[in-house]
Amino acid sequence: MRSHDVVVVGAGLAGQRAALAAIEAKRDVAIVSKLHPLRSHSGAAQGGINAAVGKEDSVDTHIYDTVKGSDYLGDQDAIEFFCREAGPTVIEMEHFGTIFSRAPDGSLARRPFGGAAFPRTIYAADRTGLALLQGLYERLGTESFTMYEEWDLTSVIVREGRCQGIVAFDRRHGTFEEIGAKSVVLATGPCGRVYGRTTNSHTSTGDGIAAAYRAGAALKDMEFVQFHPTALLESSILITEGARGEGGLLKNGTGERFMSRYAPHVLELASRDVVSRAIITEVREGRGFPGGYVHLELMHLGKERIESRLQEICDFCRTFAGIDPVTQPIPVMPAQHYMMGGIGTNIRGETNVPGLLAAGEAACVSIHGANRLGGNSLLETLVFGKQAGIAAAEHAGRAAAPEVRPADAEAEAARVGAMTSRTDGEEPQHLRISMQAAMDGLVGVFRVPDELTQALSEVRALRTRYERVRVVDTSKSYNLNLTDALETGNMLELAEVIVAGAIARTESRGAHSRVDFPKRDDATWMKHTMASRGPDGPRLSYAPVAYTRWEPKERVY
Ligand SMILES: Cc1cc2nc3c(=O)[nH]c(=O)nc-3n(C[C@H](O)[C@H](O)[C@H](O)COP(=O)(O)OP(=O)(O)OC[C@H]3O[C@@H](n4cnc5c(N)ncnc54)[C@H](O)[C@@H]3O)c2cc1C
Numbered sequence: 001m002r003s004h005d006v007v008v009v010g011a012g013l014a015g016q017r018a019a020l021a022a023i024e025a026k027r028d029v030a031i032v033s034k035l036h037p038l039r040s041h042s043g044a045a046q047g048g049i050n051a052a053v054g055k056e057d058s059v060d061t062h063i064y065d066t067v068k069g070s071d072y073l074g075d076q077d078a079i080e081f082f083c084r085e086a087g088p089t090v091i092e093m094e095h096f097g098t099i100f101s102r103a104p105d106g107s108l109a110r111r112p113f114g115g116a117a118f119p120r121t122i123y124a125a126d127r128t129g130l131a132l133l134q135g136l137y138e139r140l141g142t143e144s145f146t147m148y149e150e151w152d153l154t155s156v157i158v159r160e161g162r163c164q165g166i167v168a169f170d171r172r173h174g175t176f177e178e179i180g181a182k183s184v185v186l187a188t189g190p191c192g193r194v195y196g197r198t199t200n201s202h203t204s205t206g207d208g209i210a211a212a213y214r215a216g217a218a219l220k221d222m223e224f225v226q227f228h229p230t231a232l233l234e235s236s237i238l239i240t241e242g243a244r245g246e247g248g249l250l251k252n253g254t255g256e257r258f259m260s261r262y263a264p265h266v267l268e269l270a271s272r273d274v275v276s277r278a279i280i281t282e283v284r285e286g287r288g289f290p291g292g293y294v295h296l297e298l299m300h301l302g303k304e305r306i307e308s309r310l311q312e313i314c315d316f317c318r319t320f321a322g323i324d325p326v327t328q329p330i331p332v333m334p335a336q337h338y339m340m341g342g343i344g345t346n347i348r349g350e351t352n353v354p355g356l357l358a359a360g361e362a363a364c365v366s367i368h369g370a371n372r373l374g375g376n377s378l379l380e381t382l383v384f385g386k387q388a389g390i391a392a393a394e395h396a397g398r399a400a401a402p403e404v405r406p407a408d409a410e411a412e413a414a415r416v417g418a419m420t421s422r423t424d425g426e427e428p429q430h431l432r433i434s435m436q437a438a439m440d441g442l443v444g445v446f447r448v449p450d451e452l453t454q455a456l457s458e459v460r461a462l463r464t465r466y467e468r469v470r471v472v473d474t475s476k477s478y479n480l481n482l483t484d485a486l487e488t489g490n491m492l493e494l495a496e497v498i499v500a501g502a503i504a505r506t507e508s509r510g511a512h513s514r515v516d517f518p519k520r521d522d523a524t525w526m527k528h529t530m531a532s533r534g535p536d537g538p539r540l541s542y543a544p545v546a547y548t549r550w551e552p553k554e555r556v557y
Contacts, residue, residue, distance in 0.1 A: 003180030004030040005396035012040030013381035014360025015187030021389025030146040045129025046240035048121035050375035051086035057118040069115040070369025071510035075546035085383045098135035111245040113374045115271035121375040126312045156215035163355035164402035174476035176409040180402035183392035190361040195336035196436030199238040210490035217351045218530045220344035220364040223501030228337035229275035236335040241374040244268040252287040263557040270557035273511045276334040295329035340368045349388025359388035370510020425470030428485040
């Protein structure tokens with residue numbers, strides 16, 4: 001039987017960093033990933049990674065900006081730890097081989113990002129994620145561990161009150177396999193594909209979050225969904241905040257730099273929730289361009305700067321929108337970008353299930369609270385990936401050998417067998433597209449109570465239809481129809497949690513903006529939503545927010 005001390009699921013930045021930490025603690029480590037590590041969504045990150053390394057900046061300012069950015073829902077003890085680790089983490093990545101862009105004096109170049117009091121975002125042109133992923137992958141490649149590549153986690157095994165391993169689907173051979181583990185770290189990334197208009201890759205389907213939820217882990221703050229203000233109009237490809245950091249301007253259909261009415265001090269560099277609401281308001285009130293969008297202008301920055309600092313953005317605009325950002329404005333609208341919520345963990349990555357840990361975007365520590373600042377997520381994957389790896393290794397040192405039974409994999413094979421043997425039923429892509437339409441249309445930047453209720457009933461109806469999901473393709477090897485069915489099932493489960501949390505939270509905070517409750521309500525709602533899986537859907541309870549030094553204040557930019 002396959003068995004390891006520590007099984008890390010996911011090979012993005014969080015998973016690789018967790019694996020490295022557990023290997024350094026002398027554990028037998030395996031990584032399970034549905035993708036080649038360098039294809040993880042981390043590699044799509046453009047703008048940069050935050051660390052207060054300059055003389056004029058300070059760790060305290062980074063902490064304050066993050067607390068304020070979170071609209072006071074972030075846990076301040078976790079944020080303090082996180083910001084203190086930032087400098088050493090970036091330096092470590094440089095030592096692993098990541099080549100960052102440089103200032104003329106040779107120091108690390110930094111660009112301004114939204115919601116930050118100083119230019120604090122360190123970058124490698126507009127390919128920061130790929131540069132980090134490459135450096136870490138090379139470092140990890142010097143260690144020995146077992147790699148299960150193109151294996152999909154389908155369930156987490158919890159027996160006798162502790163996690164004892166996972167079941168995964170081997171895409172190449174078309175078989176389900178059990179893998180025993182004393183500790184399992186879920187680093188499976190986001191579930192952005194519950195939306196259709198998203199900057200996330202097609203593989204960001206929340207599989208690990210859903211598997212943890214089914215295994216009894218509580219999900220935290222899932223209603224907080226970040227919409228990035230500037231995604232390309234048709235394709236929703238991200239135009240990094242770095243474009244505004246370099247001096248890009250947002251203009252409405254009348255040519256007005258409208259952010260002066262929403263964030264008079266910092267304009268385009270307000271935090272993402274503020275800028276997204278401003279754009280949607282401009283368009284709804286008839287000040288957008290025909291068809292409903294605004295412009296992001298870079299032309300005044302000049303060809304040399306645009307083409308050197310925003311190389312990838314130039315490529316995306318030219319290839320996918322037929323626009324040259326050197327001479328033309330870029331049509332943009334907000335799109336889903338990041339999940340502040342995820343599997344609830346403490347600073348060490350531990351969940352409420354012993355032996356089950358989580359890190360990266362799949363997890364919620366919580367440092368982003370109700371709204372994440374750009375550049376804080378790449379940092380989160382590395383800081384908390386490492387912590388989860390350390391804690392997983394420690395737990396493995398204490399835990400008894402895992403007990404994994406072939407019946408675990410057989411149960412998963414039987415579940416999927418029913419999907420492939422059905423002669424009629426629902427095709428997964430139809431369910432997925434309907435779910436995405438409901439989430440795009442009814443659970444967006446501004447949330448209307450009737451629309452949320454409608455979304456919940458639509459998602460629940462889709463879940464019922466999913467019980468008769470049918471996989472038409474019966475190929476044994478690389479059956480992507482089957483993968484789609486599994487991923488769609490996971491996303492439907494998570495969509496229900498997102499909507500249920502959004503209905504329950506009768507206030508506006510960070511990215512959760514309720515038109516019927518437009519104000520933040522600290523007296524009632526300064527608390528985390530915790531969702532556990534019940535027989536009839538998510539059961540919500542609430543957990544306190546940790547405070548250290550920062551009293552809640554009104555948030556203005
Ligand atoms: C377009 C874009 C740009 C961004 N830019 C920035 C930025 O500039 N700065 C910043 O701070 N943040 C940025 N972010 C956010 C940040 O990149 C992500 O939050 C972060 O990289 C997530 O890393 P991760 O390791 O948690 O997950 P991922 O990188 O998504 O990795 C997930 C891993 O899990 C594996 N996996 C998933 N499901 C399964 C399964 N069922 N079985 C096995 N393996 C599985 C995948 O194979 C993959 O290896 C950006 C995000 C996007 C989408």
